[in-house]
Amino acid sequence: MSASKNPVIAGYVLPGLPQPLLTPDANPGYKDLRRAFDQVRAEIANSNADLIVIYSTMWPSVIGHQIQARPAPEWIHVDEEFHDLGSIPYKLKMDAEFAKLYAQIARERGLHARTVDYHGFPIDTGSVVALKLINPDNRIPATIVSSNIYSDRAETFVLGKAAAEAAERSGRKVVAVIVSTLSNRLHQSFIDPQGDKIHSLKDEEWNQKILEFLKQGRLEDVAQLSRQIHREARVKKVGNFKPFWWLSSFMGANNRYQGDVLSYNSVYGTGSAVISLHPAPHAARDLEFDEDSPDRYQGERNVLAPSGESVSEFSSQLSLTGPMSSSAQSWSGAVPEGSGND
Protein backbone atom coordinates (compact mmCIF):
# COMPACT_ATOMS: atom_id res chain seq x y z
CA MET A 1 0.00 0.00 0.00
CA SER A 2 1.41 3.43 -0.80
CA ALA A 3 1.67 6.07 1.87
CA SER A 4 -0.80 8.30 0.08
CA LYS A 5 -3.50 5.69 0.53
CA ASN A 6 -2.71 4.99 4.14
CA PRO A 7 -5.89 5.49 6.15
CA VAL A 8 -4.10 6.33 9.39
CA ILE A 9 -4.55 10.02 10.01
CA ALA A 10 -2.56 10.08 13.26
CA GLY A 11 -0.59 7.83 15.51
CA TYR A 12 -0.08 8.11 19.25
CA VAL A 13 2.24 6.58 21.80
CA LEU A 14 0.49 6.41 25.17
CA PRO A 15 1.66 5.02 28.51
CA GLY A 16 -0.58 2.50 30.23
CA LEU A 17 -0.04 2.73 33.97
CA PRO A 18 -3.08 4.04 35.82
CA GLN A 19 -1.61 6.99 37.73
CA PRO A 20 -2.50 9.70 35.19
CA LEU A 21 -6.12 8.50 35.35
CA LEU A 22 -6.47 7.70 39.03
CA THR A 23 -4.01 9.96 40.83
CA PRO A 24 -3.02 12.79 38.51
CA ASP A 25 -2.45 15.16 41.41
CA ALA A 26 -0.02 12.90 43.22
CA ASN A 27 2.92 14.11 41.18
CA PRO A 28 3.43 17.02 38.73
CA GLY A 29 4.60 14.53 36.14
CA TYR A 30 1.39 12.53 36.37
CA LYS A 31 -0.52 15.79 36.04
CA ASP A 32 1.46 16.71 32.96
CA LEU A 33 0.79 13.33 31.40
CA ARG A 34 -2.90 13.82 32.14
CA ARG A 35 -2.76 17.19 30.39
CA ALA A 36 -1.17 15.52 27.40
CA PHE A 37 -3.84 12.81 27.36
CA ASP A 38 -6.42 15.61 27.36
CA GLN A 39 -4.62 17.19 24.43
CA VAL A 40 -4.78 13.93 22.52
CA ARG A 41 -8.45 13.68 23.35
CA ALA A 42 -9.05 17.14 21.88
CA GLU A 43 -6.99 16.36 18.78
CA ILE A 44 -8.94 13.20 18.10
CA ALA A 45 -12.26 14.91 18.77
CA ASN A 46 -11.37 17.56 16.22
CA SER A 47 -10.20 15.06 13.66
CA ASN A 48 -12.38 13.18 11.24
CA ALA A 49 -11.36 9.82 12.68
CA ASP A 50 -13.89 7.00 12.48
CA LEU A 51 -11.98 4.51 14.56
CA ILE A 52 -9.25 4.16 17.19
CA VAL A 53 -7.11 1.04 16.83
CA ILE A 54 -5.01 0.15 19.88
CA TYR A 55 -2.09 -2.24 20.13
CA SER A 56 -1.54 -2.79 23.81
CA THR A 57 1.67 -4.20 25.20
CA MET A 58 -0.30 -4.79 28.40
CA TRP A 59 -2.57 -7.35 26.74
CA PRO A 60 -0.40 -10.42 26.19
CA SER A 61 -1.65 -13.28 24.07
CA VAL A 62 -0.34 -16.75 23.39
CA ILE A 63 -2.73 -18.14 20.80
CA GLY A 64 -1.89 -15.83 17.91
CA HIS A 65 -3.51 -12.43 18.02
CA GLN A 66 -6.73 -11.59 19.79
CA ILE A 67 -8.89 -8.68 18.76
CA GLN A 68 -11.56 -7.25 21.02
CA ALA A 69 -14.96 -7.47 19.36
CA ARG A 70 -17.46 -7.07 22.16
CA PRO A 71 -19.59 -4.07 21.16
CA ALA A 72 -19.96 -2.57 24.64
CA PRO A 73 -17.67 -4.19 27.19
CA GLU A 74 -18.46 -3.08 30.71
CA TRP A 75 -16.66 -3.86 33.96
CA ILE A 76 -15.05 -2.46 37.07
CA HIS A 77 -11.37 -2.87 36.47
CA VAL A 78 -8.67 -3.07 39.14
CA ASP A 79 -5.01 -3.07 38.25
CA GLU A 80 -3.21 -6.10 39.64
CA GLU A 81 -0.22 -3.99 40.69
CA PHE A 82 -1.70 -0.64 41.66
CA HIS A 83 -4.96 -1.92 43.15
CA ASP A 84 -4.67 0.51 46.04
CA LEU A 85 -5.11 3.49 43.71
CA GLY A 86 -8.75 2.59 43.18
CA SER A 87 -11.15 0.89 40.82
CA ILE A 88 -11.80 1.89 37.22
CA PRO A 89 -15.40 1.41 36.11
CA TYR A 90 -15.70 1.49 32.36
CA LYS A 91 -18.09 1.02 29.52
CA LEU A 92 -16.42 1.14 26.12
CA LYS A 93 -17.58 1.08 22.53
CA MET A 94 -15.86 -1.37 20.21
CA ASP A 95 -16.13 -1.59 16.45
CA ALA A 96 -16.99 -5.28 16.20
CA GLU A 97 -17.35 -5.17 12.44
CA PHE A 98 -13.86 -3.81 12.04
CA ALA A 99 -12.48 -6.31 14.54
CA LYS A 100 -13.87 -9.18 12.52
CA LEU A 101 -12.47 -7.75 9.30
CA TYR A 102 -9.08 -7.21 10.93
CA ALA A 103 -9.00 -10.81 12.16
CA GLN A 104 -10.06 -12.10 8.76
CA ILE A 105 -7.34 -10.15 6.94
CA ALA A 106 -4.76 -11.20 9.51
CA ARG A 107 -5.67 -14.82 8.81
CA GLU A 108 -5.51 -14.19 5.08
CA ARG A 109 -1.98 -12.95 5.65
CA GLY A 110 -0.98 -16.15 7.42
CA LEU A 111 -1.47 -15.11 11.04
CA HIS A 112 -3.45 -16.99 13.65
CA ALA A 113 -6.01 -14.43 14.74
CA ARG A 114 -9.39 -14.45 16.41
CA THR A 115 -11.85 -12.03 17.88
CA VAL A 116 -12.95 -12.16 21.51
CA ASP A 117 -16.48 -11.32 22.53
CA TYR A 118 -17.11 -12.36 26.11
CA HIS A 119 -18.76 -10.63 29.02
CA GLY A 120 -16.17 -9.98 31.67
CA PHE A 121 -13.18 -10.37 29.42
CA PRO A 122 -10.31 -8.68 31.28
CA ILE A 123 -9.45 -5.71 29.12
CA ASP A 124 -5.99 -4.61 30.17
CA THR A 125 -5.21 -1.60 32.32
CA GLY A 126 -3.40 0.23 29.53
CA SER A 127 -6.26 0.01 27.07
CA VAL A 128 -8.79 1.04 29.69
CA VAL A 129 -6.68 3.99 30.81
CA ALA A 130 -6.11 5.12 27.23
CA LEU A 131 -9.73 4.92 26.17
CA LYS A 132 -11.02 6.50 29.38
CA LEU A 133 -8.75 9.47 28.81
CA ILE A 134 -8.70 9.99 25.04
CA ASN A 135 -12.24 8.89 24.24
CA PRO A 136 -14.22 9.37 27.45
CA ASP A 137 -17.61 9.71 25.83
CA ASN A 138 -17.07 6.81 23.41
CA ARG A 139 -17.67 9.17 20.51
CA ILE A 140 -15.40 7.07 18.32
CA PRO A 141 -15.49 3.27 18.42
CA ALA A 142 -12.27 1.42 19.12
CA THR A 143 -10.59 -1.87 18.41
CA ILE A 144 -7.91 -3.39 20.62
CA VAL A 145 -5.39 -5.97 19.47
CA SER A 146 -3.23 -8.06 21.77
CA SER A 147 0.53 -8.39 21.83
CA ASN A 148 1.58 -11.99 21.32
CA ILE A 149 4.37 -12.81 23.75
CA TYR A 150 6.24 -14.96 21.22
CA SER A 151 5.83 -12.93 18.04
CA ASP A 152 8.78 -11.12 16.61
CA ARG A 153 9.34 -8.52 13.92
CA ALA A 154 7.99 -10.26 10.83
CA GLU A 155 4.80 -11.40 12.52
CA THR A 156 4.23 -8.02 14.12
CA PHE A 157 4.84 -6.21 10.86
CA VAL A 158 2.27 -8.38 9.12
CA LEU A 159 -0.15 -7.66 11.96
CA GLY A 160 0.36 -3.94 11.34
CA LYS A 161 -0.11 -4.31 7.60
CA ALA A 162 -3.27 -6.29 8.19
CA ALA A 163 -4.58 -3.39 10.28
CA ALA A 164 -3.82 -0.97 7.46
CA GLU A 165 -5.50 -3.18 4.90
CA ALA A 166 -8.54 -3.58 7.12
CA ALA A 167 -8.77 0.17 7.57
CA GLU A 168 -8.47 0.74 3.86
CA ARG A 169 -11.00 -1.94 2.94
CA SER A 170 -13.46 -0.66 5.53
CA GLY A 171 -13.05 2.91 4.39
CA ARG A 172 -12.46 4.08 7.91
CA LYS A 173 -10.15 6.91 8.87
CA VAL A 174 -8.11 5.64 11.73
CA VAL A 175 -6.16 6.84 14.72
CA ALA A 176 -3.49 4.27 15.59
CA VAL A 177 -2.41 3.96 19.22
CA ILE A 178 0.27 1.94 20.89
CA VAL A 179 -0.02 1.54 24.63
CA SER A 180 3.52 1.20 25.87
CA THR A 181 6.07 2.77 28.09
CA LEU A 182 9.51 3.59 26.69
CA SER A 183 11.79 2.23 29.40
CA ASN A 184 9.62 -0.08 31.50
CA ARG A 185 11.58 -0.66 34.68
CA LEU A 186 9.50 0.06 37.77
CA HIS A 187 11.03 0.92 41.10
CA GLN A 188 11.43 -2.19 43.20
CA SER A 189 10.21 -0.68 46.42
CA PHE A 190 7.11 1.26 47.30
CA ILE A 191 7.77 4.93 46.61
CA ASP A 192 6.29 8.26 47.54
CA PRO A 193 4.81 9.51 44.25
CA GLN A 194 6.37 12.89 44.90
CA GLY A 195 9.78 11.29 44.56
CA ASP A 196 9.04 9.46 41.33
CA LYS A 197 11.84 9.55 38.79
CA ILE A 198 13.13 7.50 35.88
CA HIS A 199 14.63 4.32 37.29
CA SER A 200 18.16 4.88 36.02
CA LEU A 201 20.24 7.27 34.00
CA LYS A 202 20.68 4.61 31.38
CA ASP A 203 16.93 4.29 30.95
CA GLU A 204 16.76 8.08 30.79
CA GLU A 205 19.37 8.24 28.04
CA TRP A 206 17.54 5.66 25.94
CA ASN A 207 14.25 7.40 26.48
CA GLN A 208 15.80 10.65 25.29
CA LYS A 209 17.14 8.92 22.20
CA ILE A 210 13.69 7.56 21.38
CA LEU A 211 12.11 10.96 21.99
CA GLU A 212 14.72 12.68 19.82
CA PHE A 213 13.92 10.36 16.92
CA LEU A 214 10.17 10.67 17.30
CA LYS A 215 10.35 14.46 17.54
CA GLN A 216 11.92 14.30 14.10
CA GLY A 217 9.18 12.03 12.85
CA ARG A 218 11.54 9.09 12.51
CA LEU A 219 9.05 6.39 13.35
CA GLU A 220 10.58 3.72 11.17
CA ASP A 221 14.01 4.48 12.56
CA VAL A 222 12.70 3.85 16.07
CA ALA A 223 11.06 0.66 14.82
CA GLN A 224 14.42 -0.46 13.49
CA LEU A 225 15.97 0.26 16.87
CA SER A 226 13.46 -1.95 18.66
CA ARG A 227 15.82 -4.85 19.30
CA GLN A 228 18.43 -2.49 20.69
CA ILE A 229 15.88 -0.73 22.86
CA HIS A 230 14.75 -4.11 24.15
CA ARG A 231 18.29 -4.99 25.17
CA GLU A 232 19.12 -1.64 26.69
CA ALA A 233 16.00 -0.21 28.26
CA ARG A 234 13.39 -2.90 28.70
CA VAL A 235 12.76 -5.45 31.43
CA LYS A 236 12.47 -8.57 29.35
CA LYS A 237 9.01 -9.86 30.11
CA VAL A 238 8.44 -10.87 26.48
CA GLY A 239 10.64 -11.86 23.57
CA ASN A 240 11.06 -8.44 22.06
CA PHE A 241 9.96 -4.81 22.05
CA LYS A 242 7.27 -4.81 19.41
CA PRO A 243 4.92 -1.82 19.50
CA PHE A 244 6.88 0.39 17.12
CA TRP A 245 7.04 -2.42 14.59
CA TRP A 246 3.26 -2.56 14.61
CA LEU A 247 2.79 1.20 14.53
CA SER A 248 5.30 1.75 11.76
CA SER A 249 3.92 -0.97 9.53
CA PHE A 250 0.37 0.27 10.18
CA MET A 251 1.13 3.91 9.45
CA GLY A 252 3.55 3.30 6.60
CA ALA A 253 7.11 2.21 7.28
CA ASN A 254 8.86 5.52 6.83
CA ASN A 255 10.01 8.60 8.67
CA ARG A 256 7.67 11.06 7.09
CA TYR A 257 5.88 12.29 10.18
CA GLN A 258 5.46 15.38 12.26
CA GLY A 259 6.36 14.16 15.72
CA ASP A 260 5.39 15.96 18.92
CA VAL A 261 6.31 14.88 22.40
CA LEU A 262 3.34 16.15 24.36
CA SER A 263 4.64 14.92 27.68
CA TYR A 264 7.44 12.82 29.06
CA ASN A 265 7.62 11.89 32.71
CA SER A 266 8.29 8.97 34.96
CA VAL A 267 5.52 6.81 36.35
CA TYR A 268 6.88 4.59 39.09
CA GLY A 269 10.25 4.66 37.39
CA THR A 270 9.12 3.96 33.85
CA GLY A 271 9.62 6.28 30.93
CA SER A 272 6.08 7.36 30.16
CA ALA A 273 5.50 9.60 27.18
CA VAL A 274 2.54 10.90 25.26
CA ILE A 275 3.64 11.38 21.67
CA SER A 276 1.73 12.27 18.54
CA LEU A 277 2.74 11.44 14.99
CA HIS A 278 1.01 12.98 12.01
CA PRO A 279 1.81 12.19 8.39
CA ALA A 280 3.77 15.12 7.00
CA PRO A 281 5.42 16.09 3.73
CA HIS A 282 8.55 17.37 5.42
CA ALA A 283 10.37 14.81 7.38
CA ALA A 284 13.57 13.03 8.08
CA ARG A 285 12.92 10.40 5.48
CA ASP A 286 15.16 11.83 2.83
CA LEU A 287 17.96 12.84 5.12
CA GLU A 288 19.30 9.55 6.30
CA PHE A 289 16.53 7.03 5.85
CA ASP A 290 17.42 4.45 3.28
CA GLU A 291 15.45 1.45 4.41
CA ASP A 292 12.62 1.42 1.90
CA SER A 293 12.38 -1.43 -0.55
CA PRO A 294 12.18 0.15 -4.02
CA ASP A 295 11.79 -1.85 -7.15
CA ARG A 296 14.03 0.59 -8.98
CA TYR A 297 16.89 2.68 -7.61
CA GLN A 298 15.86 6.30 -7.64
CA GLY A 299 19.24 7.89 -7.25
CA GLU A 300 21.15 9.47 -4.44
CA ARG A 301 19.26 11.66 -2.05
CA ASN A 302 20.35 15.14 -1.16
CA VAL A 303 20.99 14.36 2.45
CA LEU A 304 21.99 17.91 3.35
CA ALA A 305 18.70 19.53 2.49
CA PRO A 306 15.26 19.39 4.04
CA SER A 307 13.25 16.66 2.47
CA GLY A 308 10.82 18.87 0.59
CA GLU A 309 13.62 20.98 -0.84
CA SER A 310 15.65 17.99 -1.81
CA VAL A 311 12.80 16.64 -3.83
CA SER A 312 11.55 19.79 -5.46
CA GLU A 313 14.84 21.44 -6.30
CA PHE A 314 17.94 19.42 -5.71
CA SER A 315 16.95 15.81 -5.64
CA SER A 316 18.75 13.56 -7.98
CA GLN A 317 15.45 11.75 -8.32
CA LEU A 318 14.42 14.49 -10.77
CA SER A 319 16.97 13.22 -13.22
CA LEU A 320 15.27 9.86 -13.42
CA THR A 321 14.05 8.72 -16.75
CA GLY A 322 11.54 6.07 -17.55
CA PRO A 323 8.35 5.10 -15.85
CA MET A 324 9.29 6.46 -12.42
CA SER A 325 10.18 9.94 -13.59
CA SER A 326 6.73 11.35 -14.03
CA SER A 327 5.65 10.40 -10.56
CA ALA A 328 8.86 11.70 -9.05
CA GLN A 329 8.51 15.04 -10.81
CA SER A 330 4.92 15.38 -9.80
CA TRP A 331 5.70 15.04 -6.13
CA SER A 332 4.73 18.12 -4.27
CA GLY A 333 5.08 16.78 -0.83
CA ALA A 334 3.24 13.49 -0.74
CA VAL A 335 4.91 10.31 -1.82
CA PRO A 336 3.60 9.29 -5.22
CA GLU A 337 2.08 5.91 -5.77
CA GLY A 338 4.52 3.42 -7.08
CA SER A 339 7.49 5.03 -5.42
CA GLY A 340 8.33 1.79 -3.77
CA ASN A 341 7.99 3.21 -0.32
CA ASP A 342 5.80 0.49 1.08
Place this chain on the structure above:
Amino acid sequence: MKTGEIVLGALAPHPPHLVYAENPPQNEPRAECGWETLRWAYDGLRASVRAAKPEVIVLMSPHWRTYVGFHFLGLPHFKGLSVDPIFPNLFRYQYDLKVDVPLAEAICQATAQKGLAAKMMRNPDYRIDYGTIVSCHMINPAWDIPIVGISSHAVSAYFNFDVMETTMKTLAEATREAIAKSGQRVAVIASNSLSHRHFTTESDVPEDMSREHIYHHGQYLWDMKMIELMRQGRAQEVLDLMTDFTEQATAETDSGALSWLLHTLNVPTSPAKIHGYGSVIGTGNAVVEWKGVAL
Protein backbone atom coordinates in the same frame (compact mmCIF):
# COMPACT_ATOMS: atom_id res chain seq x y z
CA MET B 1 -1.12 -21.81 71.16
CA LYS B 2 0.20 -24.87 69.42
CA THR B 3 2.80 -24.49 66.69
CA GLY B 4 1.44 -24.54 63.19
CA GLU B 5 2.48 -27.15 60.70
CA ILE B 6 2.75 -27.69 57.00
CA VAL B 7 0.72 -30.79 56.35
CA LEU B 8 1.40 -31.06 52.65
CA GLY B 9 3.20 -29.33 49.80
CA ALA B 10 2.30 -29.60 46.15
CA LEU B 11 3.09 -28.49 42.68
CA ALA B 12 -0.34 -27.86 41.20
CA PRO B 13 -0.21 -26.33 37.72
CA HIS B 14 -3.01 -24.13 36.47
CA PRO B 15 -3.79 -24.70 32.77
CA PRO B 16 -7.41 -23.60 32.44
CA HIS B 17 -7.87 -26.51 30.06
CA LEU B 18 -8.12 -28.81 33.07
CA VAL B 19 -11.09 -27.00 34.57
CA TYR B 20 -12.60 -26.73 31.10
CA ALA B 21 -12.34 -30.49 30.64
CA GLU B 22 -13.84 -31.15 34.08
CA ASN B 23 -17.04 -29.29 33.13
CA PRO B 24 -17.79 -27.96 36.62
CA PRO B 25 -20.95 -25.90 36.99
CA GLN B 26 -18.91 -22.78 37.72
CA ASN B 27 -17.33 -22.77 34.25
CA GLU B 28 -19.46 -21.73 31.30
CA PRO B 29 -17.74 -23.48 28.36
CA ARG B 30 -18.38 -27.20 27.92
CA ALA B 31 -15.86 -29.85 26.87
CA GLU B 32 -16.16 -33.41 25.63
CA CYS B 33 -13.05 -34.68 27.35
CA GLY B 34 -9.35 -33.88 27.45
CA TRP B 35 -6.05 -33.95 29.38
CA GLU B 36 -7.20 -36.96 31.41
CA THR B 37 -3.76 -37.93 32.67
CA LEU B 38 -3.43 -34.62 34.43
CA ARG B 39 -6.99 -34.59 35.64
CA TRP B 40 -6.59 -38.08 37.06
CA ALA B 41 -3.38 -36.91 38.65
CA TYR B 42 -5.36 -34.20 40.37
CA ASP B 43 -7.76 -36.86 41.65
CA GLY B 44 -4.83 -38.29 43.58
CA LEU B 45 -3.63 -34.96 44.89
CA ARG B 46 -7.15 -34.03 45.87
CA ALA B 47 -7.45 -37.17 47.96
CA SER B 48 -4.14 -36.44 49.66
CA VAL B 49 -5.23 -32.89 50.47
CA ARG B 50 -8.47 -34.20 51.97
CA ALA B 51 -6.57 -36.72 54.04
CA ALA B 52 -4.14 -34.09 55.30
CA LYS B 53 -7.02 -31.92 56.56
CA PRO B 54 -5.46 -28.52 56.04
CA GLU B 55 -7.20 -25.54 57.59
CA VAL B 56 -5.66 -23.17 55.06
CA ILE B 57 -4.17 -23.44 51.58
CA VAL B 58 -1.31 -21.01 50.93
CA LEU B 59 -0.72 -20.62 47.21
CA MET B 60 1.56 -18.62 44.92
CA SER B 61 0.25 -17.94 41.44
CA PRO B 62 2.39 -17.00 38.43
CA HIS B 63 -0.64 -15.28 36.96
CA TRP B 64 -0.88 -12.68 39.64
CA ARG B 65 2.26 -11.09 38.37
CA THR B 66 3.43 -8.11 40.37
CA TYR B 67 6.45 -6.01 39.57
CA VAL B 68 6.81 -4.19 42.87
CA GLY B 69 7.07 -6.70 45.66
CA PHE B 70 4.81 -9.50 46.83
CA HIS B 71 1.11 -8.84 47.23
CA PHE B 72 -1.34 -10.82 49.34
CA LEU B 73 -5.10 -11.16 49.05
CA GLY B 74 -6.36 -9.15 51.98
CA LEU B 75 -10.13 -9.39 52.17
CA PRO B 76 -12.07 -12.32 53.67
CA HIS B 77 -14.25 -13.01 50.65
CA PHE B 78 -13.97 -12.63 46.90
CA LYS B 79 -16.70 -13.50 44.46
CA GLY B 80 -16.98 -12.85 40.76
CA LEU B 81 -16.36 -13.90 37.19
CA SER B 82 -12.90 -14.80 35.97
CA VAL B 83 -12.31 -14.87 32.22
CA ASP B 84 -8.94 -16.11 31.11
CA PRO B 85 -7.33 -13.42 28.94
CA ILE B 86 -5.36 -16.05 27.02
CA PHE B 87 -8.00 -18.76 26.67
CA PRO B 88 -11.33 -16.97 27.07
CA ASN B 89 -12.93 -19.66 24.93
CA LEU B 90 -12.14 -22.22 27.65
CA PHE B 91 -12.38 -20.47 30.98
CA ARG B 92 -15.19 -18.21 32.15
CA TYR B 93 -15.56 -19.20 35.76
CA GLN B 94 -17.77 -17.96 38.60
CA TYR B 95 -15.57 -18.06 41.68
CA ASP B 96 -16.46 -17.70 45.33
CA LEU B 97 -13.55 -18.03 47.72
CA LYS B 98 -12.60 -17.25 51.27
CA VAL B 99 -9.28 -15.87 52.45
CA ASP B 100 -7.53 -16.41 55.75
CA VAL B 101 -6.73 -12.74 56.19
CA PRO B 102 -4.91 -13.02 59.53
CA LEU B 103 -2.46 -15.55 58.10
CA ALA B 104 -2.04 -13.49 54.93
CA GLU B 105 -1.28 -10.42 57.02
CA ALA B 106 1.15 -12.39 59.14
CA ILE B 107 3.10 -13.63 56.11
CA CYS B 108 3.03 -10.17 54.57
CA GLN B 109 4.32 -8.60 57.76
CA ALA B 110 7.05 -11.20 58.19
CA THR B 111 8.08 -10.71 54.58
CA ALA B 112 8.35 -6.96 55.02
CA GLN B 113 10.33 -7.42 58.23
CA LYS B 114 12.87 -9.42 56.26
CA GLY B 115 13.40 -6.49 53.91
CA LEU B 116 11.24 -7.46 50.97
CA ALA B 117 8.54 -5.25 49.54
CA ALA B 118 5.17 -6.67 50.55
CA LYS B 119 1.65 -5.32 50.41
CA MET B 120 -1.91 -6.39 51.17
CA MET B 121 -4.50 -6.24 48.37
CA ARG B 122 -7.74 -4.90 49.83
CA ASN B 123 -9.65 -3.63 46.83
CA PRO B 124 -13.07 -5.37 46.87
CA ASP B 125 -13.42 -5.00 43.10
CA TYR B 126 -10.23 -6.94 42.46
CA ARG B 127 -10.63 -9.94 40.18
CA ILE B 128 -8.79 -13.08 41.27
CA ASP B 129 -6.35 -14.35 38.66
CA TYR B 130 -7.16 -17.55 36.85
CA GLY B 131 -3.99 -19.30 38.02
CA THR B 132 -5.13 -19.12 41.61
CA ILE B 133 -8.63 -20.24 40.67
CA VAL B 134 -7.61 -23.18 38.51
CA SER B 135 -5.17 -24.64 41.01
CA CYS B 136 -7.58 -24.16 43.90
CA HIS B 137 -10.46 -25.67 41.97
CA MET B 138 -8.45 -28.72 40.96
CA ILE B 139 -7.23 -29.24 44.54
CA ASN B 140 -10.45 -28.45 46.29
CA PRO B 141 -13.48 -28.04 44.04
CA ALA B 142 -15.70 -27.65 47.09
CA TRP B 143 -13.88 -24.41 47.93
CA ASP B 144 -14.43 -25.13 51.62
CA ILE B 145 -10.89 -24.34 52.73
CA PRO B 146 -9.79 -20.69 52.98
CA ILE B 147 -6.72 -19.67 51.06
CA VAL B 148 -3.84 -17.25 51.25
CA GLY B 149 -3.08 -15.92 47.77
CA ILE B 150 0.44 -14.66 47.11
CA SER B 151 1.44 -12.84 43.95
CA SER B 152 4.45 -13.79 41.91
CA HIS B 153 6.97 -10.99 42.12
CA ALA B 154 8.81 -10.77 38.80
CA VAL B 155 12.24 -10.85 40.35
CA SER B 156 13.70 -13.05 37.63
CA ALA B 157 12.76 -10.54 34.95
CA TYR B 158 13.97 -7.54 36.90
CA PHE B 159 17.22 -9.04 38.12
CA ASN B 160 18.18 -12.65 37.47
CA PHE B 161 17.44 -16.16 38.65
CA ASP B 162 19.97 -16.03 41.44
CA VAL B 163 18.24 -13.02 42.94
CA MET B 164 14.96 -14.83 42.44
CA GLU B 165 16.22 -17.83 44.38
CA THR B 166 17.45 -15.68 47.26
CA THR B 167 14.22 -13.70 47.34
CA MET B 168 12.05 -16.81 47.30
CA LYS B 169 14.09 -18.34 50.09
CA THR B 170 13.49 -15.24 52.18
CA LEU B 171 9.78 -15.29 51.41
CA ALA B 172 9.71 -18.98 52.33
CA GLU B 173 11.28 -18.23 55.71
CA ALA B 174 8.62 -15.61 56.33
CA THR B 175 5.93 -18.06 55.27
CA ARG B 176 7.23 -20.74 57.63
CA GLU B 177 7.47 -18.34 60.55
CA ALA B 178 3.96 -17.04 60.04
CA ILE B 179 2.48 -20.53 59.66
CA ALA B 180 4.27 -21.68 62.80
CA LYS B 181 2.86 -18.78 64.78
CA SER B 182 -0.62 -19.30 63.39
CA GLY B 183 -0.96 -22.71 64.99
CA GLN B 184 -2.81 -23.91 61.90
CA ARG B 185 -2.53 -26.90 59.62
CA VAL B 186 -1.49 -25.53 56.24
CA ALA B 187 -1.00 -26.86 52.72
CA VAL B 188 1.44 -24.91 50.56
CA ILE B 189 0.98 -24.90 46.82
CA ALA B 190 3.03 -23.70 43.86
CA SER B 191 0.76 -23.09 40.88
CA ASN B 192 3.13 -23.36 37.96
CA SER B 193 3.89 -25.52 34.95
CA LEU B 194 7.36 -26.90 34.33
CA SER B 195 8.46 -26.29 30.71
CA HIS B 196 6.30 -23.52 29.41
CA ARG B 197 6.58 -22.99 25.68
CA HIS B 198 3.10 -22.91 24.19
CA PHE B 199 1.87 -23.59 20.75
CA THR B 200 0.62 -20.31 19.32
CA THR B 201 -2.21 -21.94 17.44
CA GLU B 202 -5.15 -23.92 18.73
CA SER B 203 -7.13 -26.66 17.05
CA ASP B 204 -10.80 -26.12 16.31
CA VAL B 205 -11.63 -28.62 19.03
CA PRO B 206 -9.33 -27.59 21.88
CA GLU B 207 -9.71 -30.95 23.61
CA ASP B 208 -8.64 -32.89 20.51
CA MET B 209 -5.95 -34.97 22.16
CA SER B 210 -4.55 -36.12 18.83
CA ARG B 211 -3.06 -32.62 18.64
CA GLU B 212 -1.66 -32.47 22.15
CA HIS B 213 2.03 -33.08 22.77
CA ILE B 214 5.02 -31.38 24.29
CA TYR B 215 6.30 -28.43 22.26
CA HIS B 216 9.85 -29.73 21.95
CA HIS B 217 11.67 -32.89 22.96
CA GLY B 218 14.27 -30.82 24.80
CA GLN B 219 11.55 -29.52 27.10
CA TYR B 220 10.43 -33.06 27.81
CA LEU B 221 13.97 -34.13 28.67
CA TRP B 222 14.31 -31.23 31.07
CA ASP B 223 10.93 -31.92 32.67
CA MET B 224 11.86 -35.56 33.18
CA LYS B 225 15.19 -34.59 34.68
CA MET B 226 13.54 -32.36 37.25
CA ILE B 227 10.79 -34.86 38.00
CA GLU B 228 13.31 -37.65 38.51
CA LEU B 229 15.17 -35.51 41.03
CA MET B 230 11.92 -34.84 42.84
CA ARG B 231 11.11 -38.56 42.89
CA GLN B 232 14.50 -39.25 44.46
CA GLY B 233 14.08 -36.61 47.14
CA ARG B 234 16.84 -34.44 45.74
CA ALA B 235 15.13 -31.08 46.06
CA GLN B 236 18.38 -29.24 46.62
CA GLU B 237 19.52 -30.34 43.17
CA VAL B 238 16.24 -29.15 41.75
CA LEU B 239 17.03 -25.75 43.22
CA ASP B 240 20.61 -25.90 41.99
CA LEU B 241 19.43 -26.58 38.46
CA MET B 242 16.59 -24.08 38.56
CA THR B 243 18.43 -21.40 36.59
CA ASP B 244 19.43 -23.65 33.72
CA PHE B 245 16.10 -25.42 33.70
CA THR B 246 14.16 -22.17 33.65
CA GLU B 247 16.23 -20.69 30.86
CA GLN B 248 16.55 -23.75 28.68
CA ALA B 249 13.03 -25.10 29.09
CA THR B 250 11.37 -21.67 29.09
CA ALA B 251 9.93 -22.90 32.34
CA GLU B 252 7.27 -21.21 34.38
CA THR B 253 9.55 -21.63 37.35
CA ASP B 254 10.62 -18.10 36.43
CA SER B 255 7.69 -17.15 38.66
CA GLY B 256 9.66 -18.34 41.65
CA ALA B 257 6.71 -20.40 42.88
CA LEU B 258 8.48 -23.77 42.87
CA SER B 259 11.56 -22.30 44.56
CA TRP B 260 9.38 -20.74 47.22
CA LEU B 261 7.56 -24.04 47.72
CA LEU B 262 10.72 -26.12 48.10
CA HIS B 263 12.26 -23.65 50.54
CA THR B 264 9.01 -23.48 52.50
CA LEU B 265 9.17 -27.28 52.75
CA ASN B 266 12.71 -26.86 54.06
CA VAL B 267 14.19 -28.39 50.88
CA PRO B 268 12.71 -31.87 51.27
CA THR B 269 14.90 -34.95 51.10
CA SER B 270 12.03 -37.41 51.13
CA PRO B 271 10.81 -38.60 47.73
CA ALA B 272 8.02 -36.63 46.15
CA LYS B 273 4.95 -38.43 44.92
CA ILE B 274 4.39 -37.83 41.24
CA HIS B 275 0.66 -38.00 40.65
CA GLY B 276 1.06 -37.43 36.94
CA TYR B 277 2.57 -35.52 34.08
CA GLY B 278 1.13 -34.26 30.84
CA SER B 279 1.33 -31.53 28.26
CA VAL B 280 -1.18 -28.76 27.80
CA ILE B 281 -0.96 -26.84 24.56
CA GLY B 282 2.70 -27.77 24.43
CA THR B 283 3.66 -26.93 28.03
CA GLY B 284 4.88 -29.55 30.52
CA ASN B 285 2.85 -30.00 33.67
CA ALA B 286 3.42 -32.21 36.68
CA VAL B 287 1.18 -32.75 39.68
CA VAL B 288 3.57 -33.45 42.53
CA GLU B 289 3.08 -33.94 46.26
CA TRP B 290 5.53 -33.62 49.12
CA LYS B 291 4.95 -34.70 52.69
CA GLY B 292 4.39 -32.08 55.28
CA VAL B 293 7.10 -30.80 57.61
CA ALA B 294 7.12 -29.84 61.23
CA LEU B 295 7.98 -26.22 62.00
